[in-house]
Amino acid sequence: MRVVLIVPDGVAVRNYLYSSFINELQAKGVEVVLYHQISNAAIEEVKRVQPTLTEIKAIPHFIEKPKARLLRESLAYARLKVNTKILKNPTVMDFWNRNQKSLKQKMLYRLAEVLGTVFSWNYNLILKMEALYDAEISKDAIFEKIAKDIEQLNPDYILNLHQRAPISAPIIAVAKKKKIRTATVIFSWDNVPKARLISRYDKYLVWSDLMKNQLTLLYPEIKMEQIKVVGSPQFEFYFRDEFIESKELFFSKHGLDINKKTVCFSANDATSPYEPNYLEDICEEVSKIDESIRPQILFRKCPVDKTNRFDNIIEKYKSFVFPIDPDWRMDAGSGNSFSSIYPAFNDVYLLVNTSKHSDVVINLGSTMAHDFAVYDKPCLYLNYDPVENSTCKVAMCYGFQHFKSMEGLEAVGWINSKIDISRKIILAINHPEETGPDRKKWMQRIVNYPLDKNSTLLSEAIVQ
Missing domain, CATH: 3.40.50.2000 (Glycogen Phosphorylase B;)
Known part of the structure; x- marks a missing residue:
């Protein structure tokens, strides 16, 4: 079995790549491949800690097109509004980014608020817009570059180590097209209400029953049997x-x-x-x-x-x-x-x-x-x-x-x-x-x- 781990940023390194998770997979006969967007220095540190990791490939550089970025931010705003109502907690909206610096960013986020408000009126509309986002990502030139990489890496399974990274979206879109099984961890204990679960996966690996229940409450399209409580490796070092x-x-x-x-x-x-x-x-x-x-x-x-x-x-x-x-x-x-x-x-x-x-x-x-x-x-x-x-x-x-x-x-x-x-x-x-x-x-x-x-x-x- 070959498993590709998506490593979209440096914060995923300690909890997963430094823990015994890699060794546990390899002990079960799994070939582990890193598909990453971290620096060369970070990769050298990972290789020093995990010398048996030999298959490592950088993800192609990716910048979302304006339409895809607008859709993603609008959907995040919509889900924050929905989550606020479901949880009866107005602080959920504080996770929306209101500190844009450039005029271009300010305009994008104000438009996202308008569209997100409209999307939030009907949950089925949110699901349709998420499908539209996936379709938009699949049109991007990055899709074909990643498709070639995935063909070369030839995984049986793809696991995302940080669910909110935009770069994961085209990778998961390729995996779906190629019918490769996918999963994601939920990175931290406060992440679910923040509405940054960008893609949809075959399996969700969560910290606790509390997180499992929260995930099904806020994402009713995710079935209970898709969610597995596995904890988080970050505390094993102690x-x-x-x-x-x-x-x-x-x-x-x-x-x-x-x-x-x-x-x-x-x-x-x-x-x-x-x-x-x-x-x-x-x-x-x-x-x-x-x-x-x-x-x-x-x-x-x-x-x-x-x-x-x-x-x-x-x-x-x-x-x-x-x-x-x-x-x-x-x-x-x-x-x-x-x-x-x-x-x-x-x-x-x-x-x-x-x-x-x-x-x-x-x-x-x-x-x-x-x-x-x-x-x-x-x-x-x-x-x-x-x-x-x-x-x-x-x-x-x-x-x-x-x-x-x-x-x-x-x-x-x-x-x-x-x-x-x-x-x-x-x-x-x-x-x-x-x-x-x-x-x-x-x-x-x-x-x-x-x-x-x-x-x-x-x-x-x-x-x-």
Whole structure:
């Protein structure tokens, strides 16, 4: 059996290509082929980690034609409107991109809003327009180029590792024409309501029953038997001894004090504008704690945030703030895009040991709550607006649909004001069992357990 993995961008690399998923497939006699749109440097890193991957081919360069792009964006807007009604959650519309810079982009998105509104009036019209999008993609010159590639690669199965990438659409269209079986993973726990499932597949590989039910609710054309719960391989690294360093070694490498408790502040990307304000608030309040019991702060930026917006704060509080930057790399001159940025294998070690050796994590609604829950470590969610008259309200963040999965659980601790910070930190450090005691129950709703078996389940779903 030959399986082609579509690798449309760098964010798919860590969770799937660095995990044991590849080895699981190969152990079942599967020939694995990468069909990718990532940089040469990223491919070299993947080959270093997975030396048995020898069949690797770049996807031809693809730019959607204006009509196809307009259709895709209009359909996304239509589905967001439909999802808002079905879920009774107005924050779903916040996933629509309203920050276009050029006049051309502004015009495209305004027209997409008009067409999307019309499409949303009738679900059958959405399905017809999606069929029209597939037809439009099939007329593009890229279709024939990809058809030749697929003929050469000769797969029995094609698996897409990131469901929202536009480049996957012509590949799946070719696969349908050639009657090749297809599947996609749903990349992250918050992805389904965002209306960016571009193509339709024979099989959908999801994190949990929660995601399975959400997928059938929002995409009623997808049959329940097409969806397989397999979890996500991204948490398996925490169970592999080769990734875990001793606390002494990890702290020594990064200048941390082995005798102090450690608070990890994990920041979101630049679309979350007040992350520096939160870091400054945390540092200011921690600085007031008596030095004999004052914890140190391990600061981890969002991997795709390449700004310097935290530098002044780190310098000001350098006596107890220790930045450990994620090891994500970018080809020089390639621009800040998901196809050009990729995680080095070393970042797996950094993330595993950050979670293993810190005592508590603080952030604004980050997935890092789950990384820490693997080790039964508490998470504190920031739950106040750090700036008066802020344009990005914290209430909007926790109104997002994926946080509805917390209902009925004490999954995290809540920092409801700046003056809460030091008290909540000390409580979480001294009595971790009292801060978010249901964190593992929450995680079990989010992702299939046991966590270290998800690569096996994923590979089995492919070969069945």
